[in-house]
Structure formats: C-alpha cells, structure tokens
Amino acid sequence: xxxxxxxxxxxxALQKNAIGLxxxxxxxxxxxxxxxxxxxxxxxxxIQAFWELSIPPHRVAKLSGIGCSSxxxxxxxxxxxxxxxxxxxxxxxxxxxxxxxxxxIYIGVSGDGDSLSIGLGHLCHAIRRNVNVLYVLENNGVxxxxxxxxxxxxxxxxxxxxxxxxxxxxxxxxxxxxxLGATFVARGFSGDKAQLVPIIKAGLSHSGFAFIDxxxxxxxxxxxxxxxxxYAYTREKxxxxxxxxxxxxxxxxxxxxxxxTVQTVTLHDGSAVRLRKVADQYDPTDRDRAYAYxxxxxxxGEVVTGLLYLSPDSSDxxxxxxxxxxxxxxxxxxxxxxxxxxxxxxxARFR
Amino acid sequence: xxxxxxxxxxxxxSFMNQTNDFAFKIATANGTGSASANGLIMQAIFRMGIPxxxxxxxxxxxxxxxxxxxxxxxxxxYTARTPHFDLMVxxxxxxxxxxxAEVRSGGWLLYDSTWPLDQRLLRPDITYLGIPLAELCNARxxxxxxxxxxxxxxxxxxxxxxxxxxxxxxxxLLKEKYGRKPALVDSNQxxxxxxxxxxxxxxxxxxxxxxxxxxxxxxxxxIDGNTAAGLGCLYAGATVGAWYPITPATSLMEAFKGFCQKxxxxxxxxxxxxxxxxxxxxxxxxxxxxxxxxxxARAFTPTAGxxxxxxxxxxxxxxxxxxxxxIFDVQRTxxxxxxxxxxxxxxxxMCAYASHGxxxxxxxxxxxxxxxxxFAAAAFDLAERFQTPVFVLxxxxxxxxxxxxxxxxxxxxxxxxxxxxxxxxxxxEVKSFARYIDADGDGIAPRTLPGVHPAGAYFTRGSGHNRFxxxxxxxxxxxxxxxxxxxxxxxxARAVPQPIVRSVGARVGxxxxxxxHAACTEALDRLAADGIALDYMRIxxxxxxxxxxxxxxRHDVNFIVEQNRDGQLRNLLQLETGVAVEKLESIRYYGGFxxxxxxxxxxxxxxxxxxx
Numbered sequence: 005x006x007x008x009x010x011x012x013x014x015x016x017a018l019q020k021n022a023i024g025l026x027x028x029x030x031x032x033x034x035x036x037x038x039x040x041x042x043x044x045x046x047x048x049x050x051i052q053a054f055w056e057l058s059i060p061p062h063r064v065a066k067l068s069g070i071g072c073s074s075x076x077x078x079x080x081x082x083x084x085x086x087x088x089x090x091x092x093x094x095x096x097x098x099x100x101x102x103x104x105x106x107x108x109i110y111i112g113v114s115g116d117g118d119s120l121s122i123g124l125g126h127l128c129h130a131i132r133r134n135v136n137v138l139y140v141l142e143n144n145g146v147x148x149x150x151x152x153x154x155x156x157x158x159x160x161x162x163x164x165x166x167x168x169x170x171x172x173x174x175x176x177x178x179x180x181x182x183x184l185g186a187t188f189v190a191r192g193f194s195g196d197k198a199q200l201v202p203i204i205k206a207g208l209s210h211s212g213f214a215f216i217d218x219x220x221x222x223x224x225x226x227x228x229x230x231x232x233x234x235y236a237y238t239r240e241k242x243x244x245x246x247x248x249x250x251x252x253x254x255x256x257x258x259x260x261x262x263x264x265t266v267q268t269v270t271l272h273d274g275s276a277v278r279l280r281k282v283a284d285q286y287d288p289t290d291r292d293r294a295y296a297y298x299x300x301x302x303x304x305g306e307v308v309t310g311l312l313y314l315s316p317d318s319s320d321x322x323x324x325x326x327x328x329x330x331x332x333x334x335x336x337x338x339x340x341x342x343x344x345x346x347x348x349x350x351x352a353r354f355r
Numbered sequence: 356x357x358x359x360x361x362x363x364x365x366x367x368x369s370f371m372n373q374t375n376d377f378a379f380k381i382a383t384a385n386g387t388g389s390a391s392a393n394g395l396i397m398q399a400i401f402r403m404g405i406p407x408x409x410x411x412x413x414x415x416x417x418x419x420x421x422x423x424x425x426x427x428x429x430x431x432x433y434t435a436r437t438p439h440f441d442l443m444v445x446x447x448x449x450x451x452x453x454x455x456a457e458v459r460s461g462g463w464l465l466y467d468s469t470w471p472l473d474q475r476l477l478r479p480d481i482t483y484l485g486i487p488l489a490e491l492c493n494a495r496x497x498x499x500x501x502x503x504x505x506x507x508x509x510x511x512x513x514x515x516x517x518x519x520x521x522x523x524x525x526x527x528l529l530k531e532k533y534g535r536k537p538a539l540v541d542s543n544q545x546x547x548x549x550x551x552x553x554x555x556x557x558x559x560x561x562x563x564x565x566x567x568x569x570x571x572x573x574x575x576x577x578i579d580g581n582t583a584a585g586l587g588c589l590y591a592g593a594t595v596g597a598w599y600p601i602t603p604a605t606s607l608m609e610a611f612k613g614f615c616q617k618x619x620x621x622x623x624x625x626x627x628x629x630x631x632x633x634x635x636x637x638x639x640x641x642x643x644x645x646x647x648x649x650x651x652a653r654a655f656t657p658t659a660g661x662x663x664x665x666x667x668x669x670x671x672x673x674x675x676x677x678x679x680x681x682i683f684d685v686q687r688t689x690x691x692x693x694x695x696x697x698x699x700x701x702x703x704x705m706c707a708y709a710s711h712g713x714x715x716x717x718x719x720x721x722x723x724x725x726x727x728x729x730f731a732a733a734a735f736d737l738a739e740r741f742q743t744p745v746f747v748l749x750x751x752x753x754x755x756x757x758x759x760x761x762x763x764x765x766x767x768x769x770x771x772x773x774x775x776x777x778x779x780x781x782x783x784e785v786k787s788f789a790r791y792i793d794a795d796g797d798g799i800a801p802r803t804l805p806g807v808h809p810a811g812a813y814f815t816r817g818s819g820h821n822r823f824x825x826x827x828x829x830x831x832x833x834x835x836x837x838x839x840x841x842x843x844x845x846x847x848a849r850a851v852p853q854p855i856v857r858s859v860g861a862r863v864g865x866x867x868x869x870x871x872h873a874a875c876t877e878a879l880d881r882l883a884a885d886g887i888a889l890d891y892m893r894i895x896x897x898x899x900x901x902x903x904x905x906x907x908x909r910h911d912v913n914f915i916v917e918q919n920r921d922g923q924l925r926n927l928l929q930l931e932t933g934v935a936v937e938k939l940e941s942i943r944y945y946g947g948f949x950x951x952x953x954x955x956x957x958x959x960x961x962x963x964x965x966x967x
Contacts, residue, residue, distance in 0.1 A: 062809040065650070078814055085805035086814040087649060089642070090668050096634070096642025101805070103595050103630040103643065104652035108806045126642070129635040321630075328626045332594040333651035333804070335628055337771055340592040342618045344765040347590070351762055354576035355401070 022058035030055045032079040037072055042194030042220030042235075043142050047079045049197050050111070050140070053204035054081065064109045065101060069094040069123060072149055073115030073142035073220075092123020095130035098137050099321070105331040106322050109208065110137040117147050120156040120175045131184045134212040136320045138204065141177050141217045142194075145233035146226040163230030176302070177217040178312055182295045187318035188214035189294070190248070190311045193238050194221065202248045203311055212318035219307060243301050245286050246310035288314050375405050375430035377564040379442035379514075382454045383507070386418030389446075392507035393424040395532075396514055397757060399524045400428060401577055404569040408434040409757045410949060415602065415695045421450045430569065431880075434723075434758055435873035436949040441564045442517070444510055446488070451476050463562060465513065467506075484558055486513055491549045496542065505546040512550025519561035521568065522551065576762050580727035580753035581657075583763065584683060585610030587731025588655055589618060592771055593681070595654035597632040597643035599662060602695045603751040604685040607657035637662035641669040641680065648679040649815060651804040653735045653771070655681035660689045660702045663709060670744050671710030672817040677791070677802070677840070679738035679774070682706075683731070683747045685754040688947050697947025698751035700869055703923040706746040707897055713837065717847045718746040718897040722855075722872035725760035726895075727753060730852065736772040741847050742802060743840075750918070752949040753870045775801035782808035789813075790824035791836055798843030844898060851896025854903055864890045864910035865959070868924050871916050871950050878955035887959065889914075897927070904932035907939070914959055916942045918950050 018026035030051045035044050054064070061083035068074035070091035077086045089097045098112050119127045119141050130137070145162065147153040154162075157177065158170045181189045188210045192200040200218065207214030219238050221227045227234045287293055294313040301308045328335075342350075381396075383389035393409065400407040407428050414420035427437050442463045445454040451466075451473070458464050460480045466472060468485025477483070492506045515525055525547055533539035554560055585607050588596065598608045612631055619628040634640035640656045647654035658666070663684055673680045688694040689701045706718050717737055721727040730747055738745040775795075782788065782803065790813040791800045800822075803811030813824040821832035822839075857879075867875045872893050879891055892906045907913050907928065915925040922941040929936055942958030944950045 060809075062812060063806055065805040067646075083809040083812045085803070085812050086816075087646075088814060088816040088818065089645075090672050090817060093638060093642045093669065096639040096669075097646035097649070099632065099639075100595060100597060100643030100646025100648075100654060101650040102646075103597075103632060104647035104650035104654065105804075105806060108650070125635050126639055129639065133632075325630050326626050327630055328621045328624065328628050332628065332630060335592075335594065337592050339628060340594065340619070341590050341765075341769075344767050346618070347586075347763055347765045351576050351578075354578045355398075355572075 021055050023060060025055065027051060027055045030061060030081055032082045035079045037075065038224045040223040042144065043073055043076050045194040045197065046140065046142055046200070046218050046220055047076050049200040049204055051080050052197070052201045053208065056201070057205055057208060059109060064111060066111045066113065067094045067098045067101070068113045069118035071115040071118050073113055074118060077113050092118045092121070093126050095123065095126040099130055099133060099135045102135050102137060102321060103332070105333045106136070106327065107331045112137050112139045114139065114141050116141065116143045116145060116155040116157040120177060128184055131181055131186045131213050131215065134187055134318060134320045134324070136212055138207040138214045139216065142220045143177065143217050143233070144220050144222040144226050145231070146222050148222050148225055152225040159232040162232040165225050165228055177215070179295060179298055181215040182291055182313055186215050186313070187212040187315035189313040190216045191309045192216060192218045193242055193309055194218055195235060195239065199244065199247065199309065206248050206311060210318065212320040238307060241306045243306045243308050244310050245297065245308050245312065246288050248311040288312065289316055373563045374565060374567050375428055375569065377441040378425065378427040378437045378439070379444065380440045380457065381424045381444040382447045382450050383422055384447050384449070385414055385416050385420050385422045387507065388504040389424070389507045392511045395525065395528055396511050397426060397577065398528055399520050400566060401572050401759065402524045403521055403566060404572050405566055406430060406432045406571055406759050408759055410436050411756055412948065413696050421447050428566065430571065433873070433877045435877050436951050438951050442562070444514070446510065465510065486550065486553050491553065492546065495545060495549060501542065505542060508543050508546035509550035512547035513554040515547065516551045516554035516560045517558065517562050519565040519567065572759065574762055575759050577757045577759055578724045579606070579755055579757055580721065580724040580749050581607035581685065581755060582610040583724040583728040584731040584747065584749065586614055586763070587728040589614045590765055591653060591732040591735040593653040593655050593735060594628065595630050595632070595644070595647035595652045597634050597640040597654065597656050598658065599634050599637045599640050601659045601662055603687055603755045604657040604659050604683060606755065607683055607685065637665040638669065641666040641682065644680045645669060645673050645678050655683065657683040657685065659685050659687050661692065663702060663705055667710045671712055671714055673744045674710065674714045674716065674840070675817055676815045677742040678815070679742055680744040681734045681738050681747065682744060683749065686748060686750040694947050696751070698949055699918050699945055699947065700750055701919040701923065702748065703919070703927060706748060707927060715841070715844050715898065716744055716746055717741060717844065717851060718748055719851055720748050720869045720895050721753065722869055722893060722895070723753060723760050724758045725763060728763050733852065737847065737850060739774040740772050740850065741843060742774060742799065743844065748869065750870055775799055777801050777803050777811060779808045782810045785810055789822065791820070791822040793839050798839050798846055848898040848900040853900060854895055855893040856906060857891040859888050859890060861888045861890045862911045864892060864906060864913040865916060866892045866894065866913050867916040868894045871918060874950045874952045874955055875916055877952035881952060881956055882959060887963065899928070899931050904934060907932060907934040910938070912940055913938055914940050914942050916955055918945055919943060920945045
C-alpha cells in the first residue's frame with residue numbers, strides 16, 4: 005500500500021449524489037497493485053455502486069483477509085472502518101461484527117486463495133448463517149503475492165506462467181454457494197463494469213449473504229495463453245445470463261437498457277432488482293436450474309455471468325437469532341445486567 | 356491406582372473425624388441416571404448445614420463406561436479432593452476390583468447383593484453391606500427404564516439411613532425437583548423408602564462415619580465454575596458469545612445461554628438482547644469474538660487447550676491490532692486430545708505467550724467458582740481497558756465440579772470500564788484521528804468504533820503498522836508500536852487481581868495458582884499442626900506484579916504447587932521475575948484428578964527432610 009496522498013481538492017463540477025458527495029469521496033488511498041490488475045476495476049465498480057446508492061461512507065465497514073484482493077479495501081471508502089484480518093478468516097470477523105452491530109453495511113473482499121483454500125470452511129459457514137454482508141470474491145485463479153502458484157479455482161488443464169498444467173478440479177465459488185443454500189449468487193467480470201455495478205448494488209440491498217464471484221485476471225501471473233482466467237479467455241467465453249438492473253423503489257432507471265423480458269424481484273430493503281432474461285428459460289429464482297445451467301455452460305468452456313440466483317425469501321443471521329432491532333452495541337448496561345437483587349434471588353437454585 | 360503411590364496418603368486418615376468428616380464414592384456406569392441421585396445426596400447434606408463438595412470423575416463417553424462420583428463431607432470446610440474413601444457404593448461390577456481396593460482399612464462397601472460377590476473381592480479389613488437393590492426395585496417398579504433409574508434413588512435412600520441423613524430434607528428436595536410431576540415424586544419417594552427401610556432393618560444405622568446437622572452453609576451455595584463464569588458474563592454485559600463445543604468448557608456457554616434466555620429478552624418484543632454463535636471451529640469462534648469486540652460489543656469465547664491451539668493466529672492479530680477479546684480456557688489434560696475429562700493446569704505457558712511473534716497476554720486465574728464469577732466480569736473490563744485479549748484460566752475441576760463457595764454478590768454501582776473509546780462528539784473535535792498515538796503516556800491509545808463518525812475511520816491490520824495505523828515496513832515505526840504494546844501489557848500487572856498472601860513470617864513459602872488453592876490451604880493447616888509453618892501466596896493474575904517477585908525473594912525456598920508435568924508456573928515465575936532458580940522448588944501433580952492436600956504435604960516434607 006502507498007501513502008502518496010491523492011489530491012484532496014476535487015473539481016467543483018463533479019457530479020454529486022443524493023447526500024451531496026461526489027465519486028472521489030468514495031475513494032481510498034492509491035492502489036499498490038500491478039498496473040492493469042482486474043482488482044482495481046472491481047474497486048472502481050464498488051466505488052461507483054456506493055456512490056450511486058448514496059450510502060454515507062462511515063456507515064460502512066469493509067473487511068478482508070490476506071492477499072492481493074484483500075488489500076483493496078484500502079483503496080475505497082476512506083471514511084469507512086477497515087479490517088484487514090488474517091488469511092481466509094474474514095467471514096468469522098464479519099460474522100462477529102454483524103452480530104454486534106446490525107446497523108452497519110458490511111462489505112467483505114476476498115480472493116480465491118483466501119476464500120476457496122485456507123478459508124473455505126469459514127466461507128461455507130458464513131453462507132449457511134446468511135450473514136448480512138456483500139461478499140466479493142476477486143477470482144484470478146492464482147496466488148499473486150507469492151508469485152504464481154495455482155489456486156483452488158484454477159481450471160484443470162490451465163497453464164501456469166511457468167508452463168505447468170493444473171491437474172486438479174477447480175472449486176467453483178458460485179456452484180459452492182448455490183449448494184450451501186446461498187440466498188444471493190452472482191458472477192461478474194472485472195472488465196465489465198456496466199454489468200458489475202448493478203450486481204453490487206443489488207447485493208448491497210440484499211438482506212443476507214450476497215455472494216459475488218468476480219473473474220479478475222492477474223495481469224502478472226495469470227493473463228497468458230493457456231490460462232482460463234485471462235482477459236482474453238474470459239471475454240471470449242463469457243455468457244451473460246441475467247442482466248441485473250438495480251432500481252431504487254423511488255426512482256426507476258429503466259431507460260438505460262433495451263426493453264425485453266423483465267422480471268422484477270423486490271429486495272428486503274424495499275428496493276427492487278429488475279432481471280432481464282437474456283438466456284431462454286433462465287429463472288434466477290430457481291436454485292436447481294441455476295446450478296444445472298452453470299454446469300451445462302461450463303462443459304462448453306463458457307463462464308456464465310450475471311445474477312445467477314436470488315432467493316425470494318432470505319432470513320439473515322439476526323432473523324434466525326431473533327435479535328432485537330437495536331444493535332447489541334447500543335444496549336445500555338442497565339438493559340444487560342439483572343442487578344444484585346436478582347442475583348440473590350436466582351441463587352436459590354444453587355442451594 | 357498410581358496416584359496413591361505418589362504421596363503418603365495414609366497420614367491423612369488420622370486427621371479425619373468420624374462425624375461430618377469423611378468421604379464416600381459412588382461407582383456406577385455412565386448413562387444410567389446416577390447423576391440425579393448423586394446430586395440429591397450432595398444437596399441433602401448441604402441442606403443439613405454441613406459443608407460438602409463433589410467431584411465427578413467421568414469418562415469421555417455417552418453410555419456404558421465406568422463413572423464415579425466422590426463426595427467429601429468436611430465440617431472444617433475443606434473442599435479439596437481426598438483420595439481415600441470411608442465408604443464405597445460399588446454398583447458397577449466392571450470396576451468392583453479397583454473400587455474394593457480404594458476403601459480405606461476399616462471402611463465400608465455397599466453393593467448390590469442381587470448377585471453374589473466374587474469371593475476374590477473380599478477383604479478382611481472392610482465391612483460389606485449388601486442390599487439387593489435390583490431385586491427390590493424389580494419387585495416394586497415395572498418397566499426397564501424405571502427399574503434402572505430407581506435403583507439409583509434406592510441407594511440414595513440407603514445412604515440416608517447409613518449416614519444419618521434427614522429423610523425430610525430428601526422428601527422436600529424430591530418435591531422441589533419433581534413437583535410438577537406427582538407420579539415421579541411418588542416413585543422417587545418409594546425408591547428412597549426401599550433403600551432406607553432395608554438399611555435400617557439390616558444394618559447398624561448410622562455407621563460410625565455419619566452426618567450430624569450443623570448451621571455452616573447458610574451463606575453458601577453449591578455451584579460449578581462454568582455456571583458461575585457464564586453468570587459473570589451475563590452480569591458484565593457480554594452480548595456476543597461465540598464458541599465451538601468442547602469438553603470441559605461446553606457448560607459455560609450453555610449456562611450463559613440459559614441465563615440470557617431468562618434475563619436478556621426485550622420486554623416489549625421478547626426478542627434477544629444477545630447473540631450466541633456456534634462456530635464451525637475454534638478459529639472462527641475467536642474470529643467472531645474479535646469482530647464483535649472491534650464493532651464495540653463485549654464478546655467472549657469459552658474453550659479448552661485444543662481450542663487455544665487453534666486460536667493462536669487470531670490471538671496474535673487481536674494483540675497486535677489491539678482489539679479486546681475475552682477467552683475462557685477451562686483446562687483439561689494435554690497434550691493433543693489428552694484426557695478430555697480429566698483436569699490439569701497445562702496451558703499456563705501457552706496462554707501467557709500465545710501466537711507467533713513477540714506476544715504477552717493478560718491472564719487471570721480464578722481459584723474457585725466464586726472467583727470464576729468475579730473474574731469473568733473483571734476480564735471484560737481488562738480486555739476493553741487494555742484493548743487486548745484476556746485469558747480466564749480455570750480447569751475442569753473448577754469448571755465442572757460442584758464447589759461450596761460463599762454466595763455470589765454484585766455491586767450495583769458497577770459501571771463497565773469500556774476503555775478509551777472516542778464518541779461522535781469527541782470525534783467532532785478531532786482534526787485528524789490516528790489510531791495508535793499514546794497521548795496519555797500510559798501505553799493505551801484511544802480507539803474508535805465503526806459507524807460512529809467519518810473522522811474515526813482507520814484500517815485495523817495485523818500487518819506492520821505505525822502509530823498512525825498505516826502499513827509500514829520501517830524499522831523505527833514498527834519498533835515504536837510494538838514497544839508501546841509491551842509497556843501497556845506490563846502496566847496491566849497492577850490492574851489484574853493481586854495475589855492472595857498469608858504470611859506467618861516463615862522462611863519457606865508455598866506458592867500456587869487456581870484450583871490448587873483448596874489443597875494448599877488444607878495442607879498448610881495440616882503442616883502447621885505438624886509444626887511446619889509456611890507463608891502462602893496464590894497468584895491470580897499475569898503479568899506478575901512486584902509483589903510476586905518480592906514474596907519469592909524474601910523466602911529462602913518457595914514450593915511452587917501446580918498441576919502439570921513441566922512446572923509451567925515455576926517456569927513463568929523464573930522467566931518473568933528473574934528470581935534465582937534455586938529458590939523455586941516444584942511440587943507437581945498431573946495425573947488428571949484434582950490435586951489433594953496429601954500431594955502438597957508429601958512434596959513439602961520430602962524436600963524438607965532431604966534438606967535436613
């Protein structure tokens with residue numbers, strides 16, 4: 005990470021959102037990732053999504069693990085608390101934080117090494133608990149910081165920069181999430197911001213675990229011929245199934261897209277996501293069909309992107325726990341401690 | 356058994372009275388329902404006003420393996436385990452051999468005479484009390500389940516007659532317990548009568564070892580340390596508990612949950628003012644605690660040694676990023692899986708320096724369930740004040756056994772010490788907040804919580820950081836932060852519970868920690884009776900304060916009593932105080948049963964005799 009400060013004076017004509025902030029107000033420090041890294045494009049999409057939703061940055065908490073992807077929370081929302089934890093275990097941190105204060109908007113950023121190897125178990129259980137977090141898996145199929153080892157999402161047969169072929173099956177984050185009962189599953193491509201921003205916005209409005217797998221080519225270690233996570237490969241093999249068009253309940257922006265078959269799904273905060281079916285018969289609320297479709301296209305060597313699954317009824321960690329509406333962090337000591345008289349009384353059972 | 360050979364336990368026999376000073380042991384098989392009968396017996400003695408403690412010696416098993424319950428009655432209030440038994444209730448043929456062998460010479464053995472006893476089990480120096488429990492219960496009750504369960508209550512009835520227990524107390528207890536199910540009260544009552552009547556008719560009741568009512572338990576309770584610690588978490592205002600089930604810590608979270616369900620419901624909605632997260636493993640459990648504490652909640656996790664092993668990575672993060680966390684380590688025998696249902700104090704070193712890199716942690720060591728309650732509450736204050744993980748180390752003996760302790764009290768003037776946390780108003784005044792600046796010179800830098808104020812944002816990280824909280828690989832910036840944390844933790848020596856010191860002006864000291872207290876205080880009395888006077892110190896917190904070093908320095912020799920193989924407390928004392936190793940003599944017992952006074956006495960005498 006770098007501390008070269010970005011200029012704090014912005015052009016006065018920069019467009020402002022509903023709370024009077026411009027895009028630069030949603031930025032962080034300067035990236036230290038390689039030039040052309042897919043992760044930086046995702047950062048830009050995240051900034052755009054938060055800005056468009058007019059979320060006050062300090063009401064957000066951004067958490068990550070270890071790795072290139074996990075560095076990126078430093079590069080957006082400088083007024084949000086950040087937590088760069090230990091490798092693979094961000095889901096545990098965000099689960100605890102969310103349990104303590106349910107009023108914060110949580111975003112977790114992770115990578116394929118972080119989420120699909122060392123932290124696979126934690127990811128699975130955070131999905132099962134349906135923790136209310138936007139979980140972005142920046143997926144490049146390779147360990148960048150340690151210089152080019154295969155990750156668990158590397159496809160069988162794909163070649164490393166040194167020319168070695170991967171012999172093991174890949175873990176597909178979206179299939180994994182679907183099989184674990186995830187309530188929101190999407191896949192994007194770092195190079196397709198037009199698709200990614202609405203998906204992120206929909207994920208932020210989802211009450212529960214919003215899983216977004218973003219193919220994000222590693223320009224240094226995994227963008228060569230033979231790699232299945234390169235820019236060229238993804239652009240060529242990308243099959244877009246569902247164009248998500250995020251609509252706040254008050255203000256529908258539907259003109260930006262071609263009219264077609266549109267399905268509107270109301271999210272838990274009252275906003276709606278309009279899903280345009282681009283593939284025949286694709287129903288994003290059918291878990292089994294979504295799973296089968298991803299598998300079918302995979303066999304053809306295609307990467308399915310878009311909003312793949314959205315549960316019509318999602319019950320998050322707090323609903324399951326029946327927690328009070330007030331964040332636990334805001335309860336007073338008087339509300340929590342039964343006091344001395346009650347202590348005297350309750351000890352009757354120990355006599 | 357092996358542990359009998361390690362000390363001269365016979366010398367304790369002469370110390371015992373016959374009335375209100377004896378021990379008995381009940382041998383059954385796991386899963387036969389004997390626990391409720393044993394609890395009934397304990398409570399009845401307690402209600403007669405006589406000090407009593409129970410030790411549950413149980414297997415890591417659900418059904419079938421042998422299990423024992425040891426009850427010690429001591430008018431003088433001694434609560435340590437005593438390994439010799441005046442009376443054995445031998446109801447498990449699988450363990451007849453060793454149970455017969457454990458009865459002291461001149462003692463009694465009660466057995467189920469429905470079946471004849473193997474002649475090889477007969478000892479000439481003990482008295483056999485045969486009661487056809489199965490036969491009597493089979494005649495009275497129908498149904499397999501009731502017959503097995505009521506056999507337990509029947510032996511409780513027999514003990515009532517043999518030991519002079521008050522039958523009215525037992526009747527009252529049964530009514531309290533099964534009041535809502537009259538049929539159960541009735542069958543339990545019948546079972547009591549079966550045993551009671553048979554014993555009265557066939558034996559000289561009461562036995563020379565027996566009970567006589569007193570008024571010594573009026574201000575006391577019978578409680579296990581896990582329940583007490585769970586209650587302490589409730590009173591301290593903990594709202595988030597994360598855990599992974601593990602013996603012997605499980606009942607701590609179950610107790611907390613039970614109390615929360617009663618006391619933590621929002622009156623208007625009946626919704627929960629707490630969140631209990633059963634994690635996928637101990638790694639996630641501590642991660643959740645750190646996440647919740649970072650967000651501003653009081654959060655804790657109960658675990659045992661294997662859990663701490665897994666948590667090491669996260670503990671280092673909390674130490675270095677300065678995030679509060681409260682960790683209960685209910686110690687059990689290690690290494691590895693060890694003996695999960697046996698006790699030890701084997702995590703003293705691991706907790707003091709948990710995680711890679713230079714770390715040092717605040718540890719507090721309750722000596723009994725009452726302190727488990729008090730220290731649980733204190734742990735949250737320490738963790739938030741010093742912004743660091745705090746370990747509360749108990750053990751299986753404190754955590755899972757019923758101890759007689761003075762009633763718990765709570766001071767309603769208590770306000771939680773939340774440490775230095777900047778409010779939105781304070782942040783309004785701050786030009787630019789930097790996380791790790793030690794403005795007060797006490798090593799503690801104010802922190803901020805997420806969501807409070809745009810000016811409070813910072814990046815919490817376990818990677819190298821400078822005092823502004825920014826990533827660094829600069830030597831001086833790194834050293835500045837890591838040295839300040841060291842000073843901060845050292846200052847906690849004054850804030851942790853101070854040692855209990857009892858001085859008689861002796862040249863020799865006895866030093867211990869945690870649950871060894873019970874055995875040590877009993878040993879001190881008995882050694883004093885033999886003309887050996889010792890000063891005493893029970894350590895209750897780490898880092899050690901100056902008092903600890905001063906005590907060790909002013910004695911020619913200090914016996915360090917603890918329950919692990921390697922002398923971990925002695926090693927810690929040596930490392931941290933710099934006291935000469937010649938001054939530290941180790942007395943260790945680590946077989947897995949709670950340490951007894953005779954272990955301490957034998958250890959002291961052996962070395963004093965060698966010196967003389």
